[in-house]
Amino acid sequence: MAGILDGVDRRTQLAGHNRLELLLFKLGTRQRYGINVFKVQEVIQCPNLTQIPRSNSVICGIAHLRGKTIPVMDLSMAIGARPMTRGGVDAGYVIITEYNRSVQGFLVSAVDRIVNMDWGQMKPPPKGTDKESYLTAVTQLDNELVEIIDVEKVMKEVIGASEQISDGVIDDTSANAGQHVLVVDDSSVARNQVKRVLDALKVECTLAKDGQDALETLERWIAEGKSLPEFLSMVISDVEMPRMDGYTLTTNIRKDPRMKDLHVILHTSLSGVFNQAMVEKVGANKFLAKYMPDELAALVQHRLIEHRQLLRITAE
Structure with a gap:
């Protein structure tokens, strides 16, 4: 996937004009998903992963990249779909992302391409979508539905985060x-x-x-x-x-x-x-x-x- 994220400086010009670029990927089925390029640091062939005892089952293991230890999550499993098989892990890709001040990888089965879109083309999930759904938006591309995953929900469920305000932070209300x-x-x-x-x-x-x-x-x-x-x-x-x-x-x-x-x-x-x-x-x-x-x-x-x-x- 070398070169797929070249030209990030040029892409920053899209921001402020209600535009974005999506990196399209798949999770073992024909369904396509998208992630904002600005969240992505790089895309790599899945490396050898070190297993973590007693970790969340969604975490496939950790990757060692350029001196950093990065947790890698099975994104398909994280959203309640079929987990990647061991063969899928070996054959898959890892999208290295930065969310909420942390760096992590998402295991996917295939990476498609980057598309330039208007945020106006991104629509909320259809009415009636289950409240437990992991969708945060959808869009149409090539007469197919592209789904945008609520990664913040995934991160909260898999990694967790402090939800409480520390004592002494709040003054008289x-x-x-x-x-x-x-x-x-x-x-x-x-x-x-x-x-x-x-x-x-x-x-x-x-x-x-x-x-x-x-x-x-x-x-x-x-x-x-x-x-x-x-x-x-x-x-x-x-x-x-x-x-x-x-x-x-x-x-x-x-x-x-x-x-x-x-x-x-x-x-x-x-x-x-x-x-x-x-x-x-x-x-x-x-x-x-x-x-x-x-x-x-x-x-x-x-x-x-x-x-x-x-x-x-x-x-x-």
Whole structure:
């Protein structure tokens, strides 16, 4: 697969224009899946894996790559499908990814190609999809359905993550009454993680499933007569979402004089210097890599204090 990820610098230009590139792959059947190229570090033929005693059954083993020890997961098994056979492991590929501040590999049976798409072509899972489904989005390509897996859900179930805020992080919450936050994320797991932090801070929130849903919610509040800078303490938004990504949502907020002063935090499993550059490009206030509840709670608390002070100054 050498060369399949060449030209990443060129691909970064897609961000902010509601576009992405998907790396297409398969999991032992004809069904095609996709993963955002920005999550992918490299694609390799599956190396020899070292087994880990008493590890989660989804973890095939660990790979040693350039001085790093990387867990490799059977992605098919992780989403409740048929596990890869031993022959499939030997013949398969590993997609090395970076999610939520960690590097891991996903074992797949075949890697297809990279396609350039508009986030508007990415649709939420069909209505009626089981709530336990691992789908976060779908799209059509070559008259076939391509499925996007909710990797954050997979990661939480296989690796786990701290969900609790440490003692001493949260200050007095009595002053948070009346504050409101808009949370935007296509992953139900991620939405609920943020909501739990806000609940601990005793802050009310509204949940939106993607950027388009969030923008429509903001416009509805305006139509109802709400002054968004006063009503809304902040927007906490994912970046990768069907229909409208977080970069484009932020750009639309900044272009609208009724919304332009909203405080926007981009909270995403994408990480690295690239994201900090994009924060500045689209005009977001902060970038926070997922998912550290202590860091999120501290950042939200700081903004809540700032918002109260702004409201006090305005009232005077």
